[in-house]
Amino acid sequence: MLRDITIGQYYAADSVIHRLDPRTKLLATLAYLVSLFLFDFPGVYVLAAFFLALVVILSKVPFGYMVKGLKPVLFLLLFTVLMNMLFTKGEVLWSYWKITITKEGVMQAFYMAVRLILLILGSNVMTLTTTPTRLTNAIEAVMRPLKVIRVPVHEIAMMMSIALRFIPILLDETDKIMKAQQARGADFESGNFIQRARSMVPILVPLFISAFRRANDLAMAMEARCYHGGRGRTQMKPLRYALRDWLAYAVVLLYLAGMAVIGRRIFW
Amino acid sequence: MGIININKVTYEYIRRDEENNVEGITTAVDGVSLAVEPGEFIAILGHNGSGKSTLAKHINAILYPSEGSVVVDGMDTREDEKLLEIRQTAGMVFQNPDNQIIGQVVEEDVGFGPENMGVPTKEIWERVEESLKAVGMYEYRAFSPNKLSGGRKQRVSIASVIAMHPKCIILDEPTAMLDPQGRHEVIRAIRALNDVEKITMILITHYMEEVIYADRVFVMDRGKVAMSGTPKEIFSRVSELKELRLGVPQVTELAYELKRAGVPLPDGILSRKELTEALCRVFGK
Amino acid sequence: MKLIADHLVYEYNRGTNQVVRALDDVSFVIHSGELLGLIGHTGSGKSTLVQHLNALLKPDSGSIYYDGADVFEKTYDRKTLRARVGLVFQYPEHQLFEETVFQEVCFGPHNMGLAQEQVDELAYEAIRRVGLPEEIADQSPFDLSGGQKRRVAIASVLAMKPEILVLDEPTAGLDPRGRDELLSMIVELRRKEGISVVLVSHSMEDVAEYVDRIIVMDKGRIRYDDTPKAVFAQYRALEEMGLAAPQVTYILQDLKAAGIDVNAEGTTLREAKETILAAYARLRGSGK
Incomplete structure (x- = not known):
């Protein structure tokens, strides 16, 4: 029924990620989402996935629970993959009637899917822990x-x-x-x-x-x-940064630097 | 000088039809005067549409009188610069338990008033704790209001007002949407706060059982005060109350009927214990 | 007409770790023309139960039989059932949406697929049956008083000509006179037309005054299914369920305990008055 829909489904647990200042999580999530689109080289996704996996483990939210968040957007995901596959021009891999699938299309579709999955999981970590x-x-x-x-x-x-x-x-x-x-x-x-x-x-x-x-x-x-x-x-619960927040910012900066290094080395 | 002085207050509003033409003027409150002393427990009774809620909203400066004046702790509600102080002095609890809780967690809701008043963070926490304890809701401080029963939600709303340290609380039919247990919880909380904290209480209701604890009762009808007195005085006038679309508690009605049939009983019996004792005297037991 | 609830079980949040058993093996019968009271603490399962009576909720096990037919059979016409078993929710005026009272009351019969003349006839009749003046038919329901709005909502269910009328706390939020008027209207309907009425109520005094039989729910189970006198005689057990007997029952019990010769079974004001006056007459007669 309708009441089963939960918005901003918070997963109660006691973890480092839960305890972080919400501003830290918000800004870090934004930085993460942007990083997914700044660089085009496949290698960066390995780092991005690794970074996300680390955060998920630290958050103590079960992985299965995390993946549940993908369900509602499954359709969007498939649609994006399909569009990319069908409408990207390049070296033809397979063709039937008016449908042509190119090598570039497959690559593009794959990157898009990976990006979207990381994007959704990344923002889920924030809503689940805050x-x-x-x-x-x-x-x-x-x-x-x-x-x-x-x-x-x-x-x-x-x-x-x-x-x-x-x-x-x-x-x-x-x-x-x-x-x-x-x-x-x-x-x-x-x-x-x-x-x-x-x-x-x-x-x-x-x-x-x-x-x-x-x-x-x-x-x-x-x-x-x-x-x-x-x-x-005045505020009953004012936000105050703790040491762990500054550490978290440092880790995010390191991650961004890593992304830049991997992304750049290949392109320039 | 009382804590609340209502002087010949009339409240009129213009009824308009769909095209915004004036259809007529309704007088919801008609020349009402009443004064409340600090620490009193006042009940205002009346059927739906008698003007009791409209009057209540004047005390908190939600409505302003068309004629006459309302003075709260020496401040006329028309003085704009005193608005916040008036609302802090005379807090208000409303009927619908769902529509007055702002916070997503109980304690945050209680903190909302003090936040608006600019109370320092540390003191907000102290106020929240003491207020929730005063209504027996401290153990629910981390709950979502959606998970509470109606009676508990209303107790949270009372705590939220207490956290503003008011001198007076106006309760506009706080029990109308509750089940008997919820009503009982809320009335008990109101009485305790009046007894212990000496907060002036103005309870608006149409449940007759709830007013027997009040110091004074006012009965409103068509915007006017139709009857006033102690609960005993009011409840000895059973037929008048019925004419005003009100009833009396079953105990009082039974006593009234017995008396009419010739059993020598005193007037205005309010509780089960009183009636039993009076009857035992009659029967010489 | 006869409705049988047979071993109903219903759980909320099935398949999670927070299963709530709202109905736990509930069985009872509603006979033709009776006025049945349903009482219970908030959360006892009353509201869940009434939503089964017209098949708005489907039980996890057990079933409802209406005139001998299982209403949860695949092919059973549940839309017609909802006309036969009219359910008026709490604060029914919150479901009003039409431009005029008349259109509002037409909604039910119209949904049943009747011809327009028949719908009109049923609607006017229903407005009359709930004691509203006919002139009100062209007004907007939103311009009426609270009590009138509630009558419009009840009329909109009555217009479907139910054989059983189920009312979930019909007097909530009304003032004492409004409450008495509405209850008298319901009692009249039942007396004149012989429809069965199920009255869900929090007021023990009202239940004692009006109903023939009481079903007491507690934690999803039926604890009592008996006459008001028999049920309220168990007032101590009722108190444990967060309920109570009418005030007069307590007074009669107190008097009896004090050695006054009254019949302590009374549950209504009239009964209490009669037995106390009888005792008083005996006292006077004995010349004390």
Whole structure:
């Protein structure tokens, strides 16, 4: 059912990676993702995979759990591989009717697949080892310089954290409304596309009304508790770097240097 | 000077139809005056639509009177620069347990008010701990609010208000969506905070059983205060209460019926123990 | 009409390490025309149980038989079953979505595939049956008061002409008068039309006042299935399940314990009043 969907599935464990400051994890993950696309030589992926494997082991998250995160994007993965295989020009390996597969295409598809897998696993490590709240705090902290150009950083972070709080409630509510309409004979399964789209109305209208009511209530509750934006606000759980964070940054720099060395040696 | 002074407050709003034309004016609160002394436990009763919740929202400066004034601890709610201080002095707990918890973890929700007030980090933690302990929810501090029962969620909401160190708490139908056990938990927490911490409590409800512990009860109807007095005084007027779409606790009703049938019982019996004792006297046991 | 629940078992989170057995071997019968009360602590499995009655949930084992047919058979017409067993959820006004009350009430019969004239007729009838004025039909349901909205939601289920009406805490959030009016309406429906009613409630006083039979759920099991008097006589066991007897039952028990000659079986205000007045009359008669 709907309630089985979990967003930002946090895996509770006590590991070095869990204890890292969320800013460290956020920036390191970004650096890692960028590194996957900066260099084109196959050798770099060996290093990238090795680095990721090390982090996964340190995080104490079971590998099987990690791989589960790939399932929802399996389709995207296959699609990318297929597109690359079919539409890259070069030395023809195999051809039938209008379909041609080239050597470059196969290579390209392989790199793309490896990149995507590493990318997804890499970001999974972050979401699995960081609670949504801490992640939101990190995003707020990392984006803070943008305040200068009037980006409402605090508000964005607050919105994200409220969304995370209310997603499970609204999923539950959707489930309840669906059942209530089914009890009134509604049918969400049969019929053509248009009929099915129309059958969503009895779910969506009550759901929107409820969401607005909740938003209204919540705004009132926040104001009643003296919320007035980010100005003059203190933090209950401020972020503080520890020694391990600086070490982590050093390791990430080393990794990036390694990637650059391997990537460059071949190209220049 | 009481902690809360409501002086001849009227609240009107303009009803509009879909094209935004004025359809009429509704007077939700109509010339209500009441003063609350520090440390009192006040209950405001009324059927749905009697104006009790609208009145409550005035005390926390969510709504402003069309006429008259509301003064909280010496501050008129219309003074904009006092807004935060007013809201900190008179905290508010709402009806729906799901729609007022902001934090994703219990302790973070309790910390939300103090964070907004600019309390230093170390003190926030102290306040969170003492507030959660005051409502008996400390052991749940690391829970997600979604995993708690309705009664526990409301206790968290009360703790979240206490963490702001208010002098007064207004509870707007905090038990309306709870099961009997949840209601019991919440009322017990409210009474304890009133007894021990001497926090002034204003409880808005339509559950008659909940008001028997109050010092004074106000019954609202059509925006006005229709009855006021101690619970005993109020509950001795059973037929008037019924006319106001309210009932009385079953014990009180039984006593009232027996008395009407000629059994010599005192007025306004509120608890099971009182009724049993009074009847035992009648029967000479 | 007869509904039989036969050894129902239902578990949440199957296949994980957090299995919750919400229904544990639940069997009972709903007879034609009876008013059945279903009570239990929050989390006792009541809500899960009522969702089985119209096949919204499928049991892991066991089944439901409606008029002798197994409703979880592959070919069984469950859509029609949902019209026969009308389920009104908690806070049913939260499911309203149409522009007018009339359209809202038409939703159920329309889904059953009836002809428009028949749908119209059923809808008007249902609006009348829940005690709403006919003029309300063209108004938006969202402009009504809370109590009226709830009646519209109940009408939208009644319009499908159910033989069993299941109501999950129909009075939640209503004020005392609204609660009494709604319960009287339900009792009237059952008296006039002979439909069966299953009333899920947290109020022991209401259950004692209105129902013929009570089913008590605790931790997914049926603990009692008996008359209100017999069930509330077990008030100590009920307390252990987080429930209680009506207040008057406690008073009568107290009086009896104090040596006053009352019938302590009473569960309603009227019964308590009668037995105490009878005892009082005897006291006066004996000239004390």
